Amino acid sequence: MALDTARLHHLAWQHASKVPAPLLRGAAALGADVATLLRPAGVRRLATNLARVRPDAGPRELRRLVRRAMRSYMRYFGEVFVLASATPEQVAARVRVEGRDECTRALATGTSPVVALTHQGNWDLAGVWASTHLAPVTTVAERLEPPALYEDFMVFRESLGMTILTAGDDGVFRALLRVAAAPGRLVCLLADRDLSRTGVQVDLLGHPARVAPGPAAVAVATGAPLLPAGIFYERLTGARRRAAGTPWGIVIRFHPAVEVPTDGTPAERLRTTTQGWVDALAHDIHEHPEDWHMLQKVFVADLDPERLARAEARP
Template sequence: MDVAAVHTFAWRNATKIPEPLLRGLFTAVADVTWLRHGKSVRRMEDNYARVRPDLDAAAVRRLSRAGMRSYMRYFREAFTLQGVTPEGLRARVRVEGYDEHVRPVVDGGGAASLALGHLGNWDLAGAYGSQYLASVLTVAERLKPDALFEEFVRFRGSLGIEVLALGNGDVLGSLIRSAKEGSRLIPLLCDRDLTSTGIEVDLVGHRARVAAGPALLGLEADIPVHAVGINYERLHGARRRAAGTPWGIVITFYPPLPVPDAGLPRDERVRLLTQGWVDQLSRTIVEHTHDWHMLQRVFVADLGPARPRTTRGRETG
């Protein structure tokens, strides 16, 4: 299967399909995938069981069905996001904590390093942010084939999101320079270690490896670090009609993390900041577990033999 061609076709044609029909199609795909109980679904359930020890196996299985529906909802929305009107975009998003914790910095000409998880719809959040909050710059893992990545970058660019490719030169240096330009949000997906150079942390009572990017950027650029949680919520009444869909998202900006003592070793400062945003993001993961689209290994116990780790180099998120 030509994955790039499939994604390109979806991005260019999904908006032509009536939303209720498309919603039913992606729900059916989610349910069939869940019923097949393949490797990805089993990994999702293993991750869910770790962060929700209060649930028995049957409850985790039910939760994974909601998780697959949430995951497929993300894809459906991503493929049609370019067709959403400004009014529809505003209706789909509710923001908490931005005015208190981030707006004063951005309005004052500063930037913020944002630690995101694979939660809710981060593309929708980025599109909203670029339109209504501040310029958005992020980093993405280079997808294969190259044609797919190029289409992906064009897609995010159409939403107003600037993308740097992980592995293309000094990404951290580019982020630092952009942060110093000011009035910019820099969200980094970082709840799993993409480059084998992550930081080991405690995630809801279990050791996990996550990306060092948000902490490194915060320290090197001297900007605040915030966790940002994203979860779905049901829409009703006028807001649902304006959104054109029964689902919206809530973007929660957590308070800025305290900067670790400058006298500590650099690696320790990175570790402390990273554990800080993980603790914040864990609240959203536990409260909205089915919106955590984590179908890969993230916990140390699932990763096999230990791999070399460092907080230096090109790791960004």
């Protein structure tokens, strides 16, 4: 009998907060280890992606890396299911930020930065923290299947204070432009996957890859600063661990704003700007590969050639 994914997630959101935290963390780690052993399609794709991130890793090292990556991925889900019950003090203790000055200066002048993100660490925790400590967050979410699962994720993220737009809906890009033009907001976009199949081809760690055009497109169109931000886990100890209520926290690392060229065609400016944020976040992915939760195709060598040809033929 097939698993009802939406029902399982719904039950987890309802009851995970009642489970003792050590037991929940143990269950997440066990699920990660079982998945690593069974190697379903997503785990095999993760292994292929990580092999490109760390090409010098031997088979044994790569297996260990995949295991750590699956534990990181399942840790994310375990944290998401109880995030709504975390206090503001716990959220603050779980997050450490590097390089935020450029972002806070922009917000202080009434500018709304665009933040380019990858699927690293716990991006939902980062969004909750940013909504409270920086500015209200607007983001775009992938439409998940089945619809009930997507609705649960929408309700969850909006309950945490984020404004969620749906990828593929009419008017999403115009809505992002309006937000970026308004004062005191953050446009945070997970962009290391080309959900539209009309993405931008870049060099990612020495390999051709296709990523979403959103962050660069909004920055080019509005003049808003484009700040890449990496997210990765770190172990907590002492007083901070007690305040956080968990042994794991995240680091949000803001990189300097990407220079947006003023010369060239719109397509050239888009490509150059996209490569700029990809270069910045590639460093974080290489440094913390176990926290890059990429179980889907992103590198050109793995994409369907016919679909890729159709995408490249579009203007």
